[in-house]
Amino acid sequence: MKLAAFGDSITAGQYLEETDTYLHMLAVRFGLDAVNAGVPGNTTGQGLERFERDVIAHRPDACIVAFGMNDHVLTAPGIAKTPLADFRRNVERIVGRLREEGIAPLLATVNPIIEGDAERYYYNRHPREWYRDPDGAQARIDLYNEAIRGVAAALDVPLADVALYWSRFVEEGGRLRDLLRTVENSGDDDGVHPTAAGQRLIAECIGDVLARHFPVADAG
Template sequence: MKLAAFGDSITAGQYLQESDTYLHLLSARFGLEPINAGVPGNTIGQGLARFEQDVLAKRPDICIVAFGMNDHVNTAPEQAKTPLAEFRAKLASVVERLRAEGIAPLLCTISPIIEGDREAYYYNRHPEEWYRNPDGAQAWIDMYSEQIRDVAAAYEVPLADISLRWQRYVDEGGSLRDALRTTENSGVADGVHPTAEGQRLFAECIGEVLASRFPVQEMR
């Protein structure tokens, strides 16, 4: 069976070895043929522009869909790259096109960020004052995750709730500073891209859904 992962830099595994990516971990766990269709910087609209070539033409059996991190980014005060309603419509379009081709979709919510301040992390690159309604970039990300949950429910699509899995990780004593790239672990005040530990969290969460909702078996 072929497993595609369609998304942005997090799916691509930017700054990591291929062996650290969630797609590699999942493919090794279940003995699946991986198709990495993650492109750094992509919004869901940019993903749709390459959807035919990068996903549909390769005929995967299952396609993980993981967008939203770039879509929520504000380009002006309270103006996201992809407005919320447009994001939902395009995500629904991806689900419909996958199903029309006989490919099973699996949606993912969005991992958290380290917001920081003007000196470091997210607000060093994106003006904090642009994210006031709702208050804060993480709150914007959460709105997009909620739309992903709604589409999954409306279309009865399996959902890997990455957002909730990472929250549980923190509640159990884990730190975002271990799961995301920081000055301590990479020399860069990133706070968005997962480390190998963060990719492991993705793989655990998605793997639970694959094992329970799809005809796959773990390799022994």
């Protein structure tokens, strides 16, 4: 089985070795051929511009669709790079096009972030005062995750709820700061991009969905 992963820097594994990406971990676990179609900084709109070349042309059997981290970002108070309604339509277009080509889609929600303050992490790069409705960047990401869940339910697409999976990890005593790049573990006040441990948790979440809905079996 050939599996593609279509997304942004989280899928690409920015700042990590290729072997530390969730897609590589899935390929090893299930003995899959893998196509990494993640490009740092991409929104769904930018992804659609390269969709035919980077995904369809490779003729995968299934494709993970993992966008939203860049789509939600505000360029002015309350103005997102991809408005929520457009984001939902873009995800629906991606799912529809995959199915037209006989490629099985799998949707994934967006991992949580460390919001921080004006000195470090998200609000060091994005003005906190822009994120008032809803209150905070994480609340805005949550809206995009709800849109992903809504598309999955409406179109009957398997869903890897990464956001929920990470939240449960934290509720059970895990630390979000171990899953994301921080000053302590990388020297960088990132708070958005997963560490190798974060990628492993994404791979676990998606792997559980693959095992339930797709013709794969653990290679080990």
